[in-house]
Structure formats: structure tokens, C-alpha cells
Amino acid sequence: MILIFLFFSILDGGLSQLHFSVPEEQERGTVVGNIAEDLGLDITKLSARRFQTVPSSRTPYLEVNLENGALVVNERIDREEICRQTVPCFLHLEVFLENPLELFRVEIEVMDINDNPPSFPETDITVEITESATPGTRFPVENAFDPDVGTNALNTYAITTNNYFYLDVQTQGDGNRFAELVLDKPLDREQQAVHRYVLTAVDGGQPQRTGTALLVVKVLDSNDNAPTFDQSVYSVSLRENSPVGTLVIQLNATDMDEGQNGEIVYSLSSHNPPRIRDLFNIDSRTGRIEVTGEVDYEESSTHQIYVQAKDMGPNAVPAHCKVLVKLIDVNDNTPEISFSTVTESVSEQAAPGTVIALLSVTDRDSGENGQMTCELHGEVPFKLKSSFKNYYTIVTDGPLDREKAESYTLTVVAKDKGVPSLSTSKSIKVHVSDENDNAPRFMQTVYDVYVTENNVPGAYIYAVSAVDPDVGQNAHITYSILECEIQGMSILTYVSINSENGYLYALRSFDYEQIKDFSFMVHAKDSGAPELTANATVNVIIVDQNDNTPSVIAPLGKNGTAREHLPRSAEPGYLVTRIVATDADDGENARLSYSILRGNELGMFRMDWRTGELRTARRVSSKRDPPHPYDLLIEVRDHGQPPLSSSASINVVLVDSVEGRSGDRGSVKSKEGSLDLTLILIIALGSVSFIFLLAMIVLAVRCQKDKKLNIYTCMAGDSCCQCCSRQARGRKKKLSKSDIMLVQSTNVASTAQVPVEESGSFGSHHQNQNYCYQVYFTIPWHSLKGCSPLESRLSREGGVYWTRV
Secondary structure (H helix, E strand, O other), X not given: OOOEEOOOOOOOOOEEEEEEEEEOOOOOOOEEEEHHHHHOOOHHHOOOOOOEEOHHHOOOOEEEOOOOOEEEEOOXXXXXXXXXXXXXXXXXXXXXXXXXXXXXXXXXXXXXOOOOOOEOOOOEEEEEEEOOOOOOOEEEOXXXXXXXXXXXXXXXXXXXXXXXXXXXXXXXXXXXXXXXEEEOOOOOOOXXXXXXXXXXXXXXXXXXXXXXXXXXXXXXXXXXXXXXXXXXXXXXXXXXXXXXXXXXXXXXEEOOOOHHHOOEEEEEOOOOOHHHHHHEEXXXXXXXXXXXXOOOOOOOOEEEEEEEEEEOOOOOOOEEEEEEEEEEOOOOOOOEEEEEEEOOEEEOOOOOOOEEEEEEEEOOOOHHHHOEXXXXXXXXXXXXXXXXXXXXXXXXXXXXXXXXXXEEEEEEEEEEOOOOOOEEEEEEEEEEEOOOOOOOEEOOOEEEEEEEOOOOOOOEEEEOOEEXXXXXXXXXXXXXXXOOEEOOEEHHHOEEEOOOOOEEEEOOOOOOOOOOEEEEEEEXXXXXXXXXXXXXXXXXXXXXXXOOOOEEEEOOOEOOEEEEEEEOXXXXXXXXXXXXXXXXXXXXXXXXXXXXXXXXXXXXXXXXXXXXEEEEOOOOOOOOOOOOOEEEEEEEEEOOOOOOEEEEEEEEEEEOOOOOOOOXXXXXXXXXXXXXXXXXXXXXXXXXXXXXXXXXXXXXXXXXXXXXXXXXXXXXXXXXXXXXXXXXHOOOOOOOHHHEEEEEOOOHHHHOOOOOOOEEOOEEOOOOOOOOEEEEEOOOHHHOHHHHHHHOOOOOHHHEEEOOO
16 A cells, blocks of 8 residues: 655745655556645646656656656665665655746655565584583574564564574664574583574564574583673774775773784674775774775764674684764866756846756765755856755746847856855856847938939939847848928838838939939838837938039020121221020039030131120221121030030121210110129129129129119010119118029010120120129018118019019
8 A cells, every 4th residue: 555645835945845755666556646636736727837847857667658747666776775774765866847937846655565575695614612611601593684673673682592502683773683692501512512503583574584694502521711891892993085094093902811812813804784885994903993995974874884803713713893983075067057947048038036947065074064055157147046945946037138138147156154165056058048139220310312413214313221239030121212292292202112122213304404402211111010100301312413514694686696796987996786595404413614616717706605795806907897896606515524515696787876875874884784793693603602792792883983772774675674773772770691592584585685785995886785684682671771762563472572683
């Protein structure tokens, strides 16, 4: 019948203990008990909670059914083989469950059965007794050995009933029984030299088992003095691991006889088990007991050595003593660390206190040599927590960040308190699993992308890049463009992006003259859960190309040829006409220069390459035939790379005079000032700030020369342009750069017929030159107080004031 004893206690760390007992020699499959039922566990959840045994505690003799928690016998259990004479005999097993982690220690006591009879080391035991021995003399006999323990162990001895001897059974300090043969009646060797009896050893089991040996008593002639020891029991201390040859004790026995009857020989008594003979030896002449084997405190803390001393005389009577050797523990065993369960990876968002590993620490030494301290080496976000006796758990002790440390090598150091202290260490590697806790991050928050106009649609223009310190899907970034409108159209019709690498492509050919720049947002998101995102601004700046040829807008003529009149009396420097051209490009691509390409072989004219003014270089030759005009081909060239150019044909006809040249000098200066303002306005299209400043300086100088306010009104066709005189512009209220914006008029039919007259030291102008520009004043109306005559004639529609240049 199997006895089951259960006690259950909950201690720190969740470790509980069960106790079972099972008799030895049970058949395979015998049920010892049910761990799950005794612990009150739900058998149906054992598999889900990964019910299992700790690998380091497994034993081949027992097996746990992981499905129902039954503890069964797996192999024949021989208590004598497992524990020898140790009482009680335990087998230990540790089982644990997960979710939550629970550890249970199972203690199985192997109960002894009376399956072994006592046995003597030899079948024949010989005892020699001198005939002079007096009644009461004791003679030790060979002990029988019973491997069973407890009540099944050796209990008593018996001898065949006789008239000379009886047995005295005694109990040793360790509980073992031994018998001494006591002489009850004097012996007479001459009457009977040999006595034979049956010696029986009986155990205490039910039923009793016995072992027998033939006891032969030889009666010897008298040697009347036996050796004697100083004391019957000697107690000595010996350090474990003492080297071979170490002196244990020096015994000394004395014999009052002389000669060979007084010469003593020492030997180990036959009572000693074989292990004693392996560990110790006695010098037969000196009585010196020395170490001959490896004495280990962990194997046995004490040893009993039985020594006999016998003289060399006839009929020698041996003397006996016992040497009790107490071993002193030496710190010769390092602690042992055993991991029962280890979690290979832990989430970087794991809460503090998450269990990573379960371990146990043992030390075979005793006392302070077996007392240990255990700690986790290094500065890591983990700590060691004591669970139960020598069990520990490794738990998280702070936040984890995989981006700072992908894994940790956790080294557990166990150190005993011996002198010198011994320590051991064992390491495990714990990986930190990634969580999506980092959003993508662009290398720049704002990207300036320069794209040359006239690009090929679909051309690569730039690459934006974002990084994510996470790994795997958490670091897989996809790119997209956030929807917005550019000039009323979706940004997705302008550019596209490769969602995998962030490459930007132009979807259309850009024209600097239509759009100079635009901006949009690039959106980056990872593939984690939840998704994390980031945005960056991309500024696309269109770079101008020299793709527009200059366009000549004045003077205009029929069939592409303009006709100009030149008075025969014109002086050198006479302004024949002014070539006005525009270029839709920007910067150097729109900066124009003028030159005479053909028709000036005689050097009659000179061209101002900056302003486009065509003037006479000398007087008109009187020999020049009036019917033959000057046919000039004027080239207008920009400064782009490569430069582009256009040409204009001008037919200059000699005339005697030009109508409209009469007028006072002030009128000429006014027209000349208007011509200069035209030059300023044209150049201001390329560099407004610089030219406007120059215009202010010129106006200021002229206002100082003429203090009178003159307002000139010029009419040409349906166009009407009004302006303030130099004196009006010279008043205290000055215009700033931000107050004027120049826009070329698109209504050529209504504004192109504005006559401009210029006179000076170079001669007189003979024909009207027609130009018109829209001048936008952003200053308030009341700021033009100096131009009150003008106020009544200026149109305020749309905030635009027209003036003739």
C-alpha cells in the first residue's frame, strides 16, 4: 500500500512543497500520487500552462505524467542502491507551471522493505582463545551486515546453545548492532581444542530474515598477559582532503609480557567496512594510522576505525580500541548554479518585475563554507530576487530600450562564505525584442530641390530619406506625398515619389516663366502597429534656362521693318530711335545687349549696347543722296549660355526737318526725362531695387534744377498716360521700392502710340516713339498731395495709374 503524505505551504516566490512516500521494489507504472490533484490544480489546464519538471531535478526512477499530473514509478527502485544506509532516503523532483510561474518541490521518501537478509563477510569465522582465559573474557566476532535500515536492519545475534560461550549483543553509537563472544566457563584445550557453533544474525523485519556463519573457536595454549590500550575510544579531528600519508593518530598499546609475548602487532579489525580500509592504514609495528585515500567531508563527516593489538606470543589475546575520526570541512566545493527556465527574449516594453529566468544555487560544503550569497554582475536593468531557500528569479528592474541595447548578457555570480571564498558564475543571454516606439525621422525637416526648367517628364529630381531606429517591420518606411494644390491642380500631377526609397520624380516639364517654385509635404510612415509617421517639407525651386529669345517691341514697323527719319541737320549724338526689347527669361538670361549687325559700314551710327539707343556718330554727309535710306539690321542678344538673339530692321530716311520739334526747352527736357524713365522701367524688370534707387537719384537732381511744378499731358490715339513732373516727384513724400511694381502692358493697340520727344546737345528728335507700361502705385492716394492738378485726371480704377513714358 502506498502512503501519501501531503503538506502544502506557500512561500515567497511561489514555491510549494509536496511529500510522498513509496516502498522500494515497486513495479514499473505504480502510481505514487497525483501532484496536480494534491495541489488543487485544474488538470485540464496543465498542458496550457506548460506543466513540466525542472530538467536538473529529473530522476530515472520516477516519471510525471504531464497530462494528468500523476507521479508513477518508471524504474525499479532499490533503496539500498540509492541511499545505502542513509535514513531517511529521499528523491527530489521540481515541477513548475507558467502563466503565472509557480514552482513546486516534490519530495519522495523511499521506504525500506525487508528484502535483504543479514550476511556475514565469511562463511567460517575463526576465533582463537587461550585456555587461560577467565570466564567473562570477551571476544569480538565478525559482524553481519544487513543493507536494510530501520526495523528491517540487523536486530540481534544468536549462537548454538553450549556450555562455554554466550553472545552479548551491543549497540554502537550509530545504532549498529555487534556481538561479542563471552566466555562463560573456563576452557581446557586438552579436553577440547576446537569448538564449533552456528552464529546466526537476525533482522527485525516481518517476516524475519537470518544469515548464518560457522563460528570456530580454537583453544590455544596460555599467554597470560594481553596487550592493553590507554583508552578504549580515541577521538581525533582531521581536515578533509588531507594528503596521503597524513598522520591520523599514533596508537600505543602495552603488554606486560616479555619477548615475543610482549611484542605487539597492530592491525585493523575485521569489524571495519571496506571503505575504512581504502581510506586508512595502520603500521603493524608502530601503531601509526595514516591517510591512504581521499577523505571527503561531503561523503561522510565521521569515520570509525576499529584497531586490534596482539602480541606475538603463543595463545595471544588481542586488545581492541576504536578511533573516532571527525572530519573538518574544508571549503573545497564551489557553488553550483543551475538554470531551471530561461526566457530567451523580452519585450522592450516589458513592465518592471517581469520574470526572465529561474535558477537554483547549491554548495556541497557545510557551515559557512556552504552559505552563499548570489548577485547579478554588472549594471543592467535586471535584478536578482530570492524566491525560496536557494532559489532565485531574474526579473526586469527598469525600462528596456532595444535601440540602446539589443541584448544583455546576464552573469549570475554565486560566492560562499568560506575562507578562502570560492565563487562561480554562469551567464545567459537575453535578447530585447523590438516594439514600434520610434517614429521615422527625416534627415532634414526642409529640403530645397533645384530643378532646371524644361526637364524631361518622369526625370529623377531628388531623394528624401528618413530613418527609423527600430528593426523589422517597425523600421520599414514607406513614403507618400500629402495632397495639396499647386495653381489649382493636384500636387500629384507635378511630382511623384517612390514609396520604398523616397526618390522624387517630376511628372511634367516645368517652365520657369509659368512657375518659379512650389512646396509640398512628404509623409513617411513605418509598418509597425500602431503606425508612426513623420513629415518633411520639400521646396522645389525651378532654375531658369535660356530658352526664350529676346523680343523687339519697339520701334514697330510694317513687314518687320521700322521706318525712322533723320534730319540732315542732325548733330552727332542725335537720338534716332531707341530699340526696346524684352526677354521672358530671368537674370543673366534676360540681360540684353544691342548692336548694329549690318548697314553701318560707313560708321554713321553708334548703338548704346546697354540702352538700345541709336544715335548719330557724325554729321550727315552733304553728298548723301536723300532717296537712299540707311538700312540697318539691329541685333538684340541676351547673356545666357548659350546666348540667344533676335534682330530688327530699321530703315533710316534722311529728311530736311521733323515736325513737332518746336517747343520750349522745358518741354524737351520733360520728354527727355520721360525717355530716361522708360529706360529705368525696362531695366527694372531685371533688377528693380537697383534701378529704382538710381531713378530716385536722377529725379532728385532734376528737381533741384527746376522748382516749378509742370504737368504734361500727352495723348496718342485712345491711350491716355498721365504723369507728375520732376518737381512733383521731388517733394518730401518719396516713393520706396515696395511702392512700385512694373508690369508691361498687354494692350498694345491702346497704349503703343505714345510719342516721346528728346532733344539735347546731340540734336532734335523728329518722330514720335510709342511705348506704354503700367505703373502700379501702392502708396495711398492722399500721399500725392504735390500733384493736385494731376489728381483730377488720374483714374483710380483697380488702383492703377497710367502715365505715358
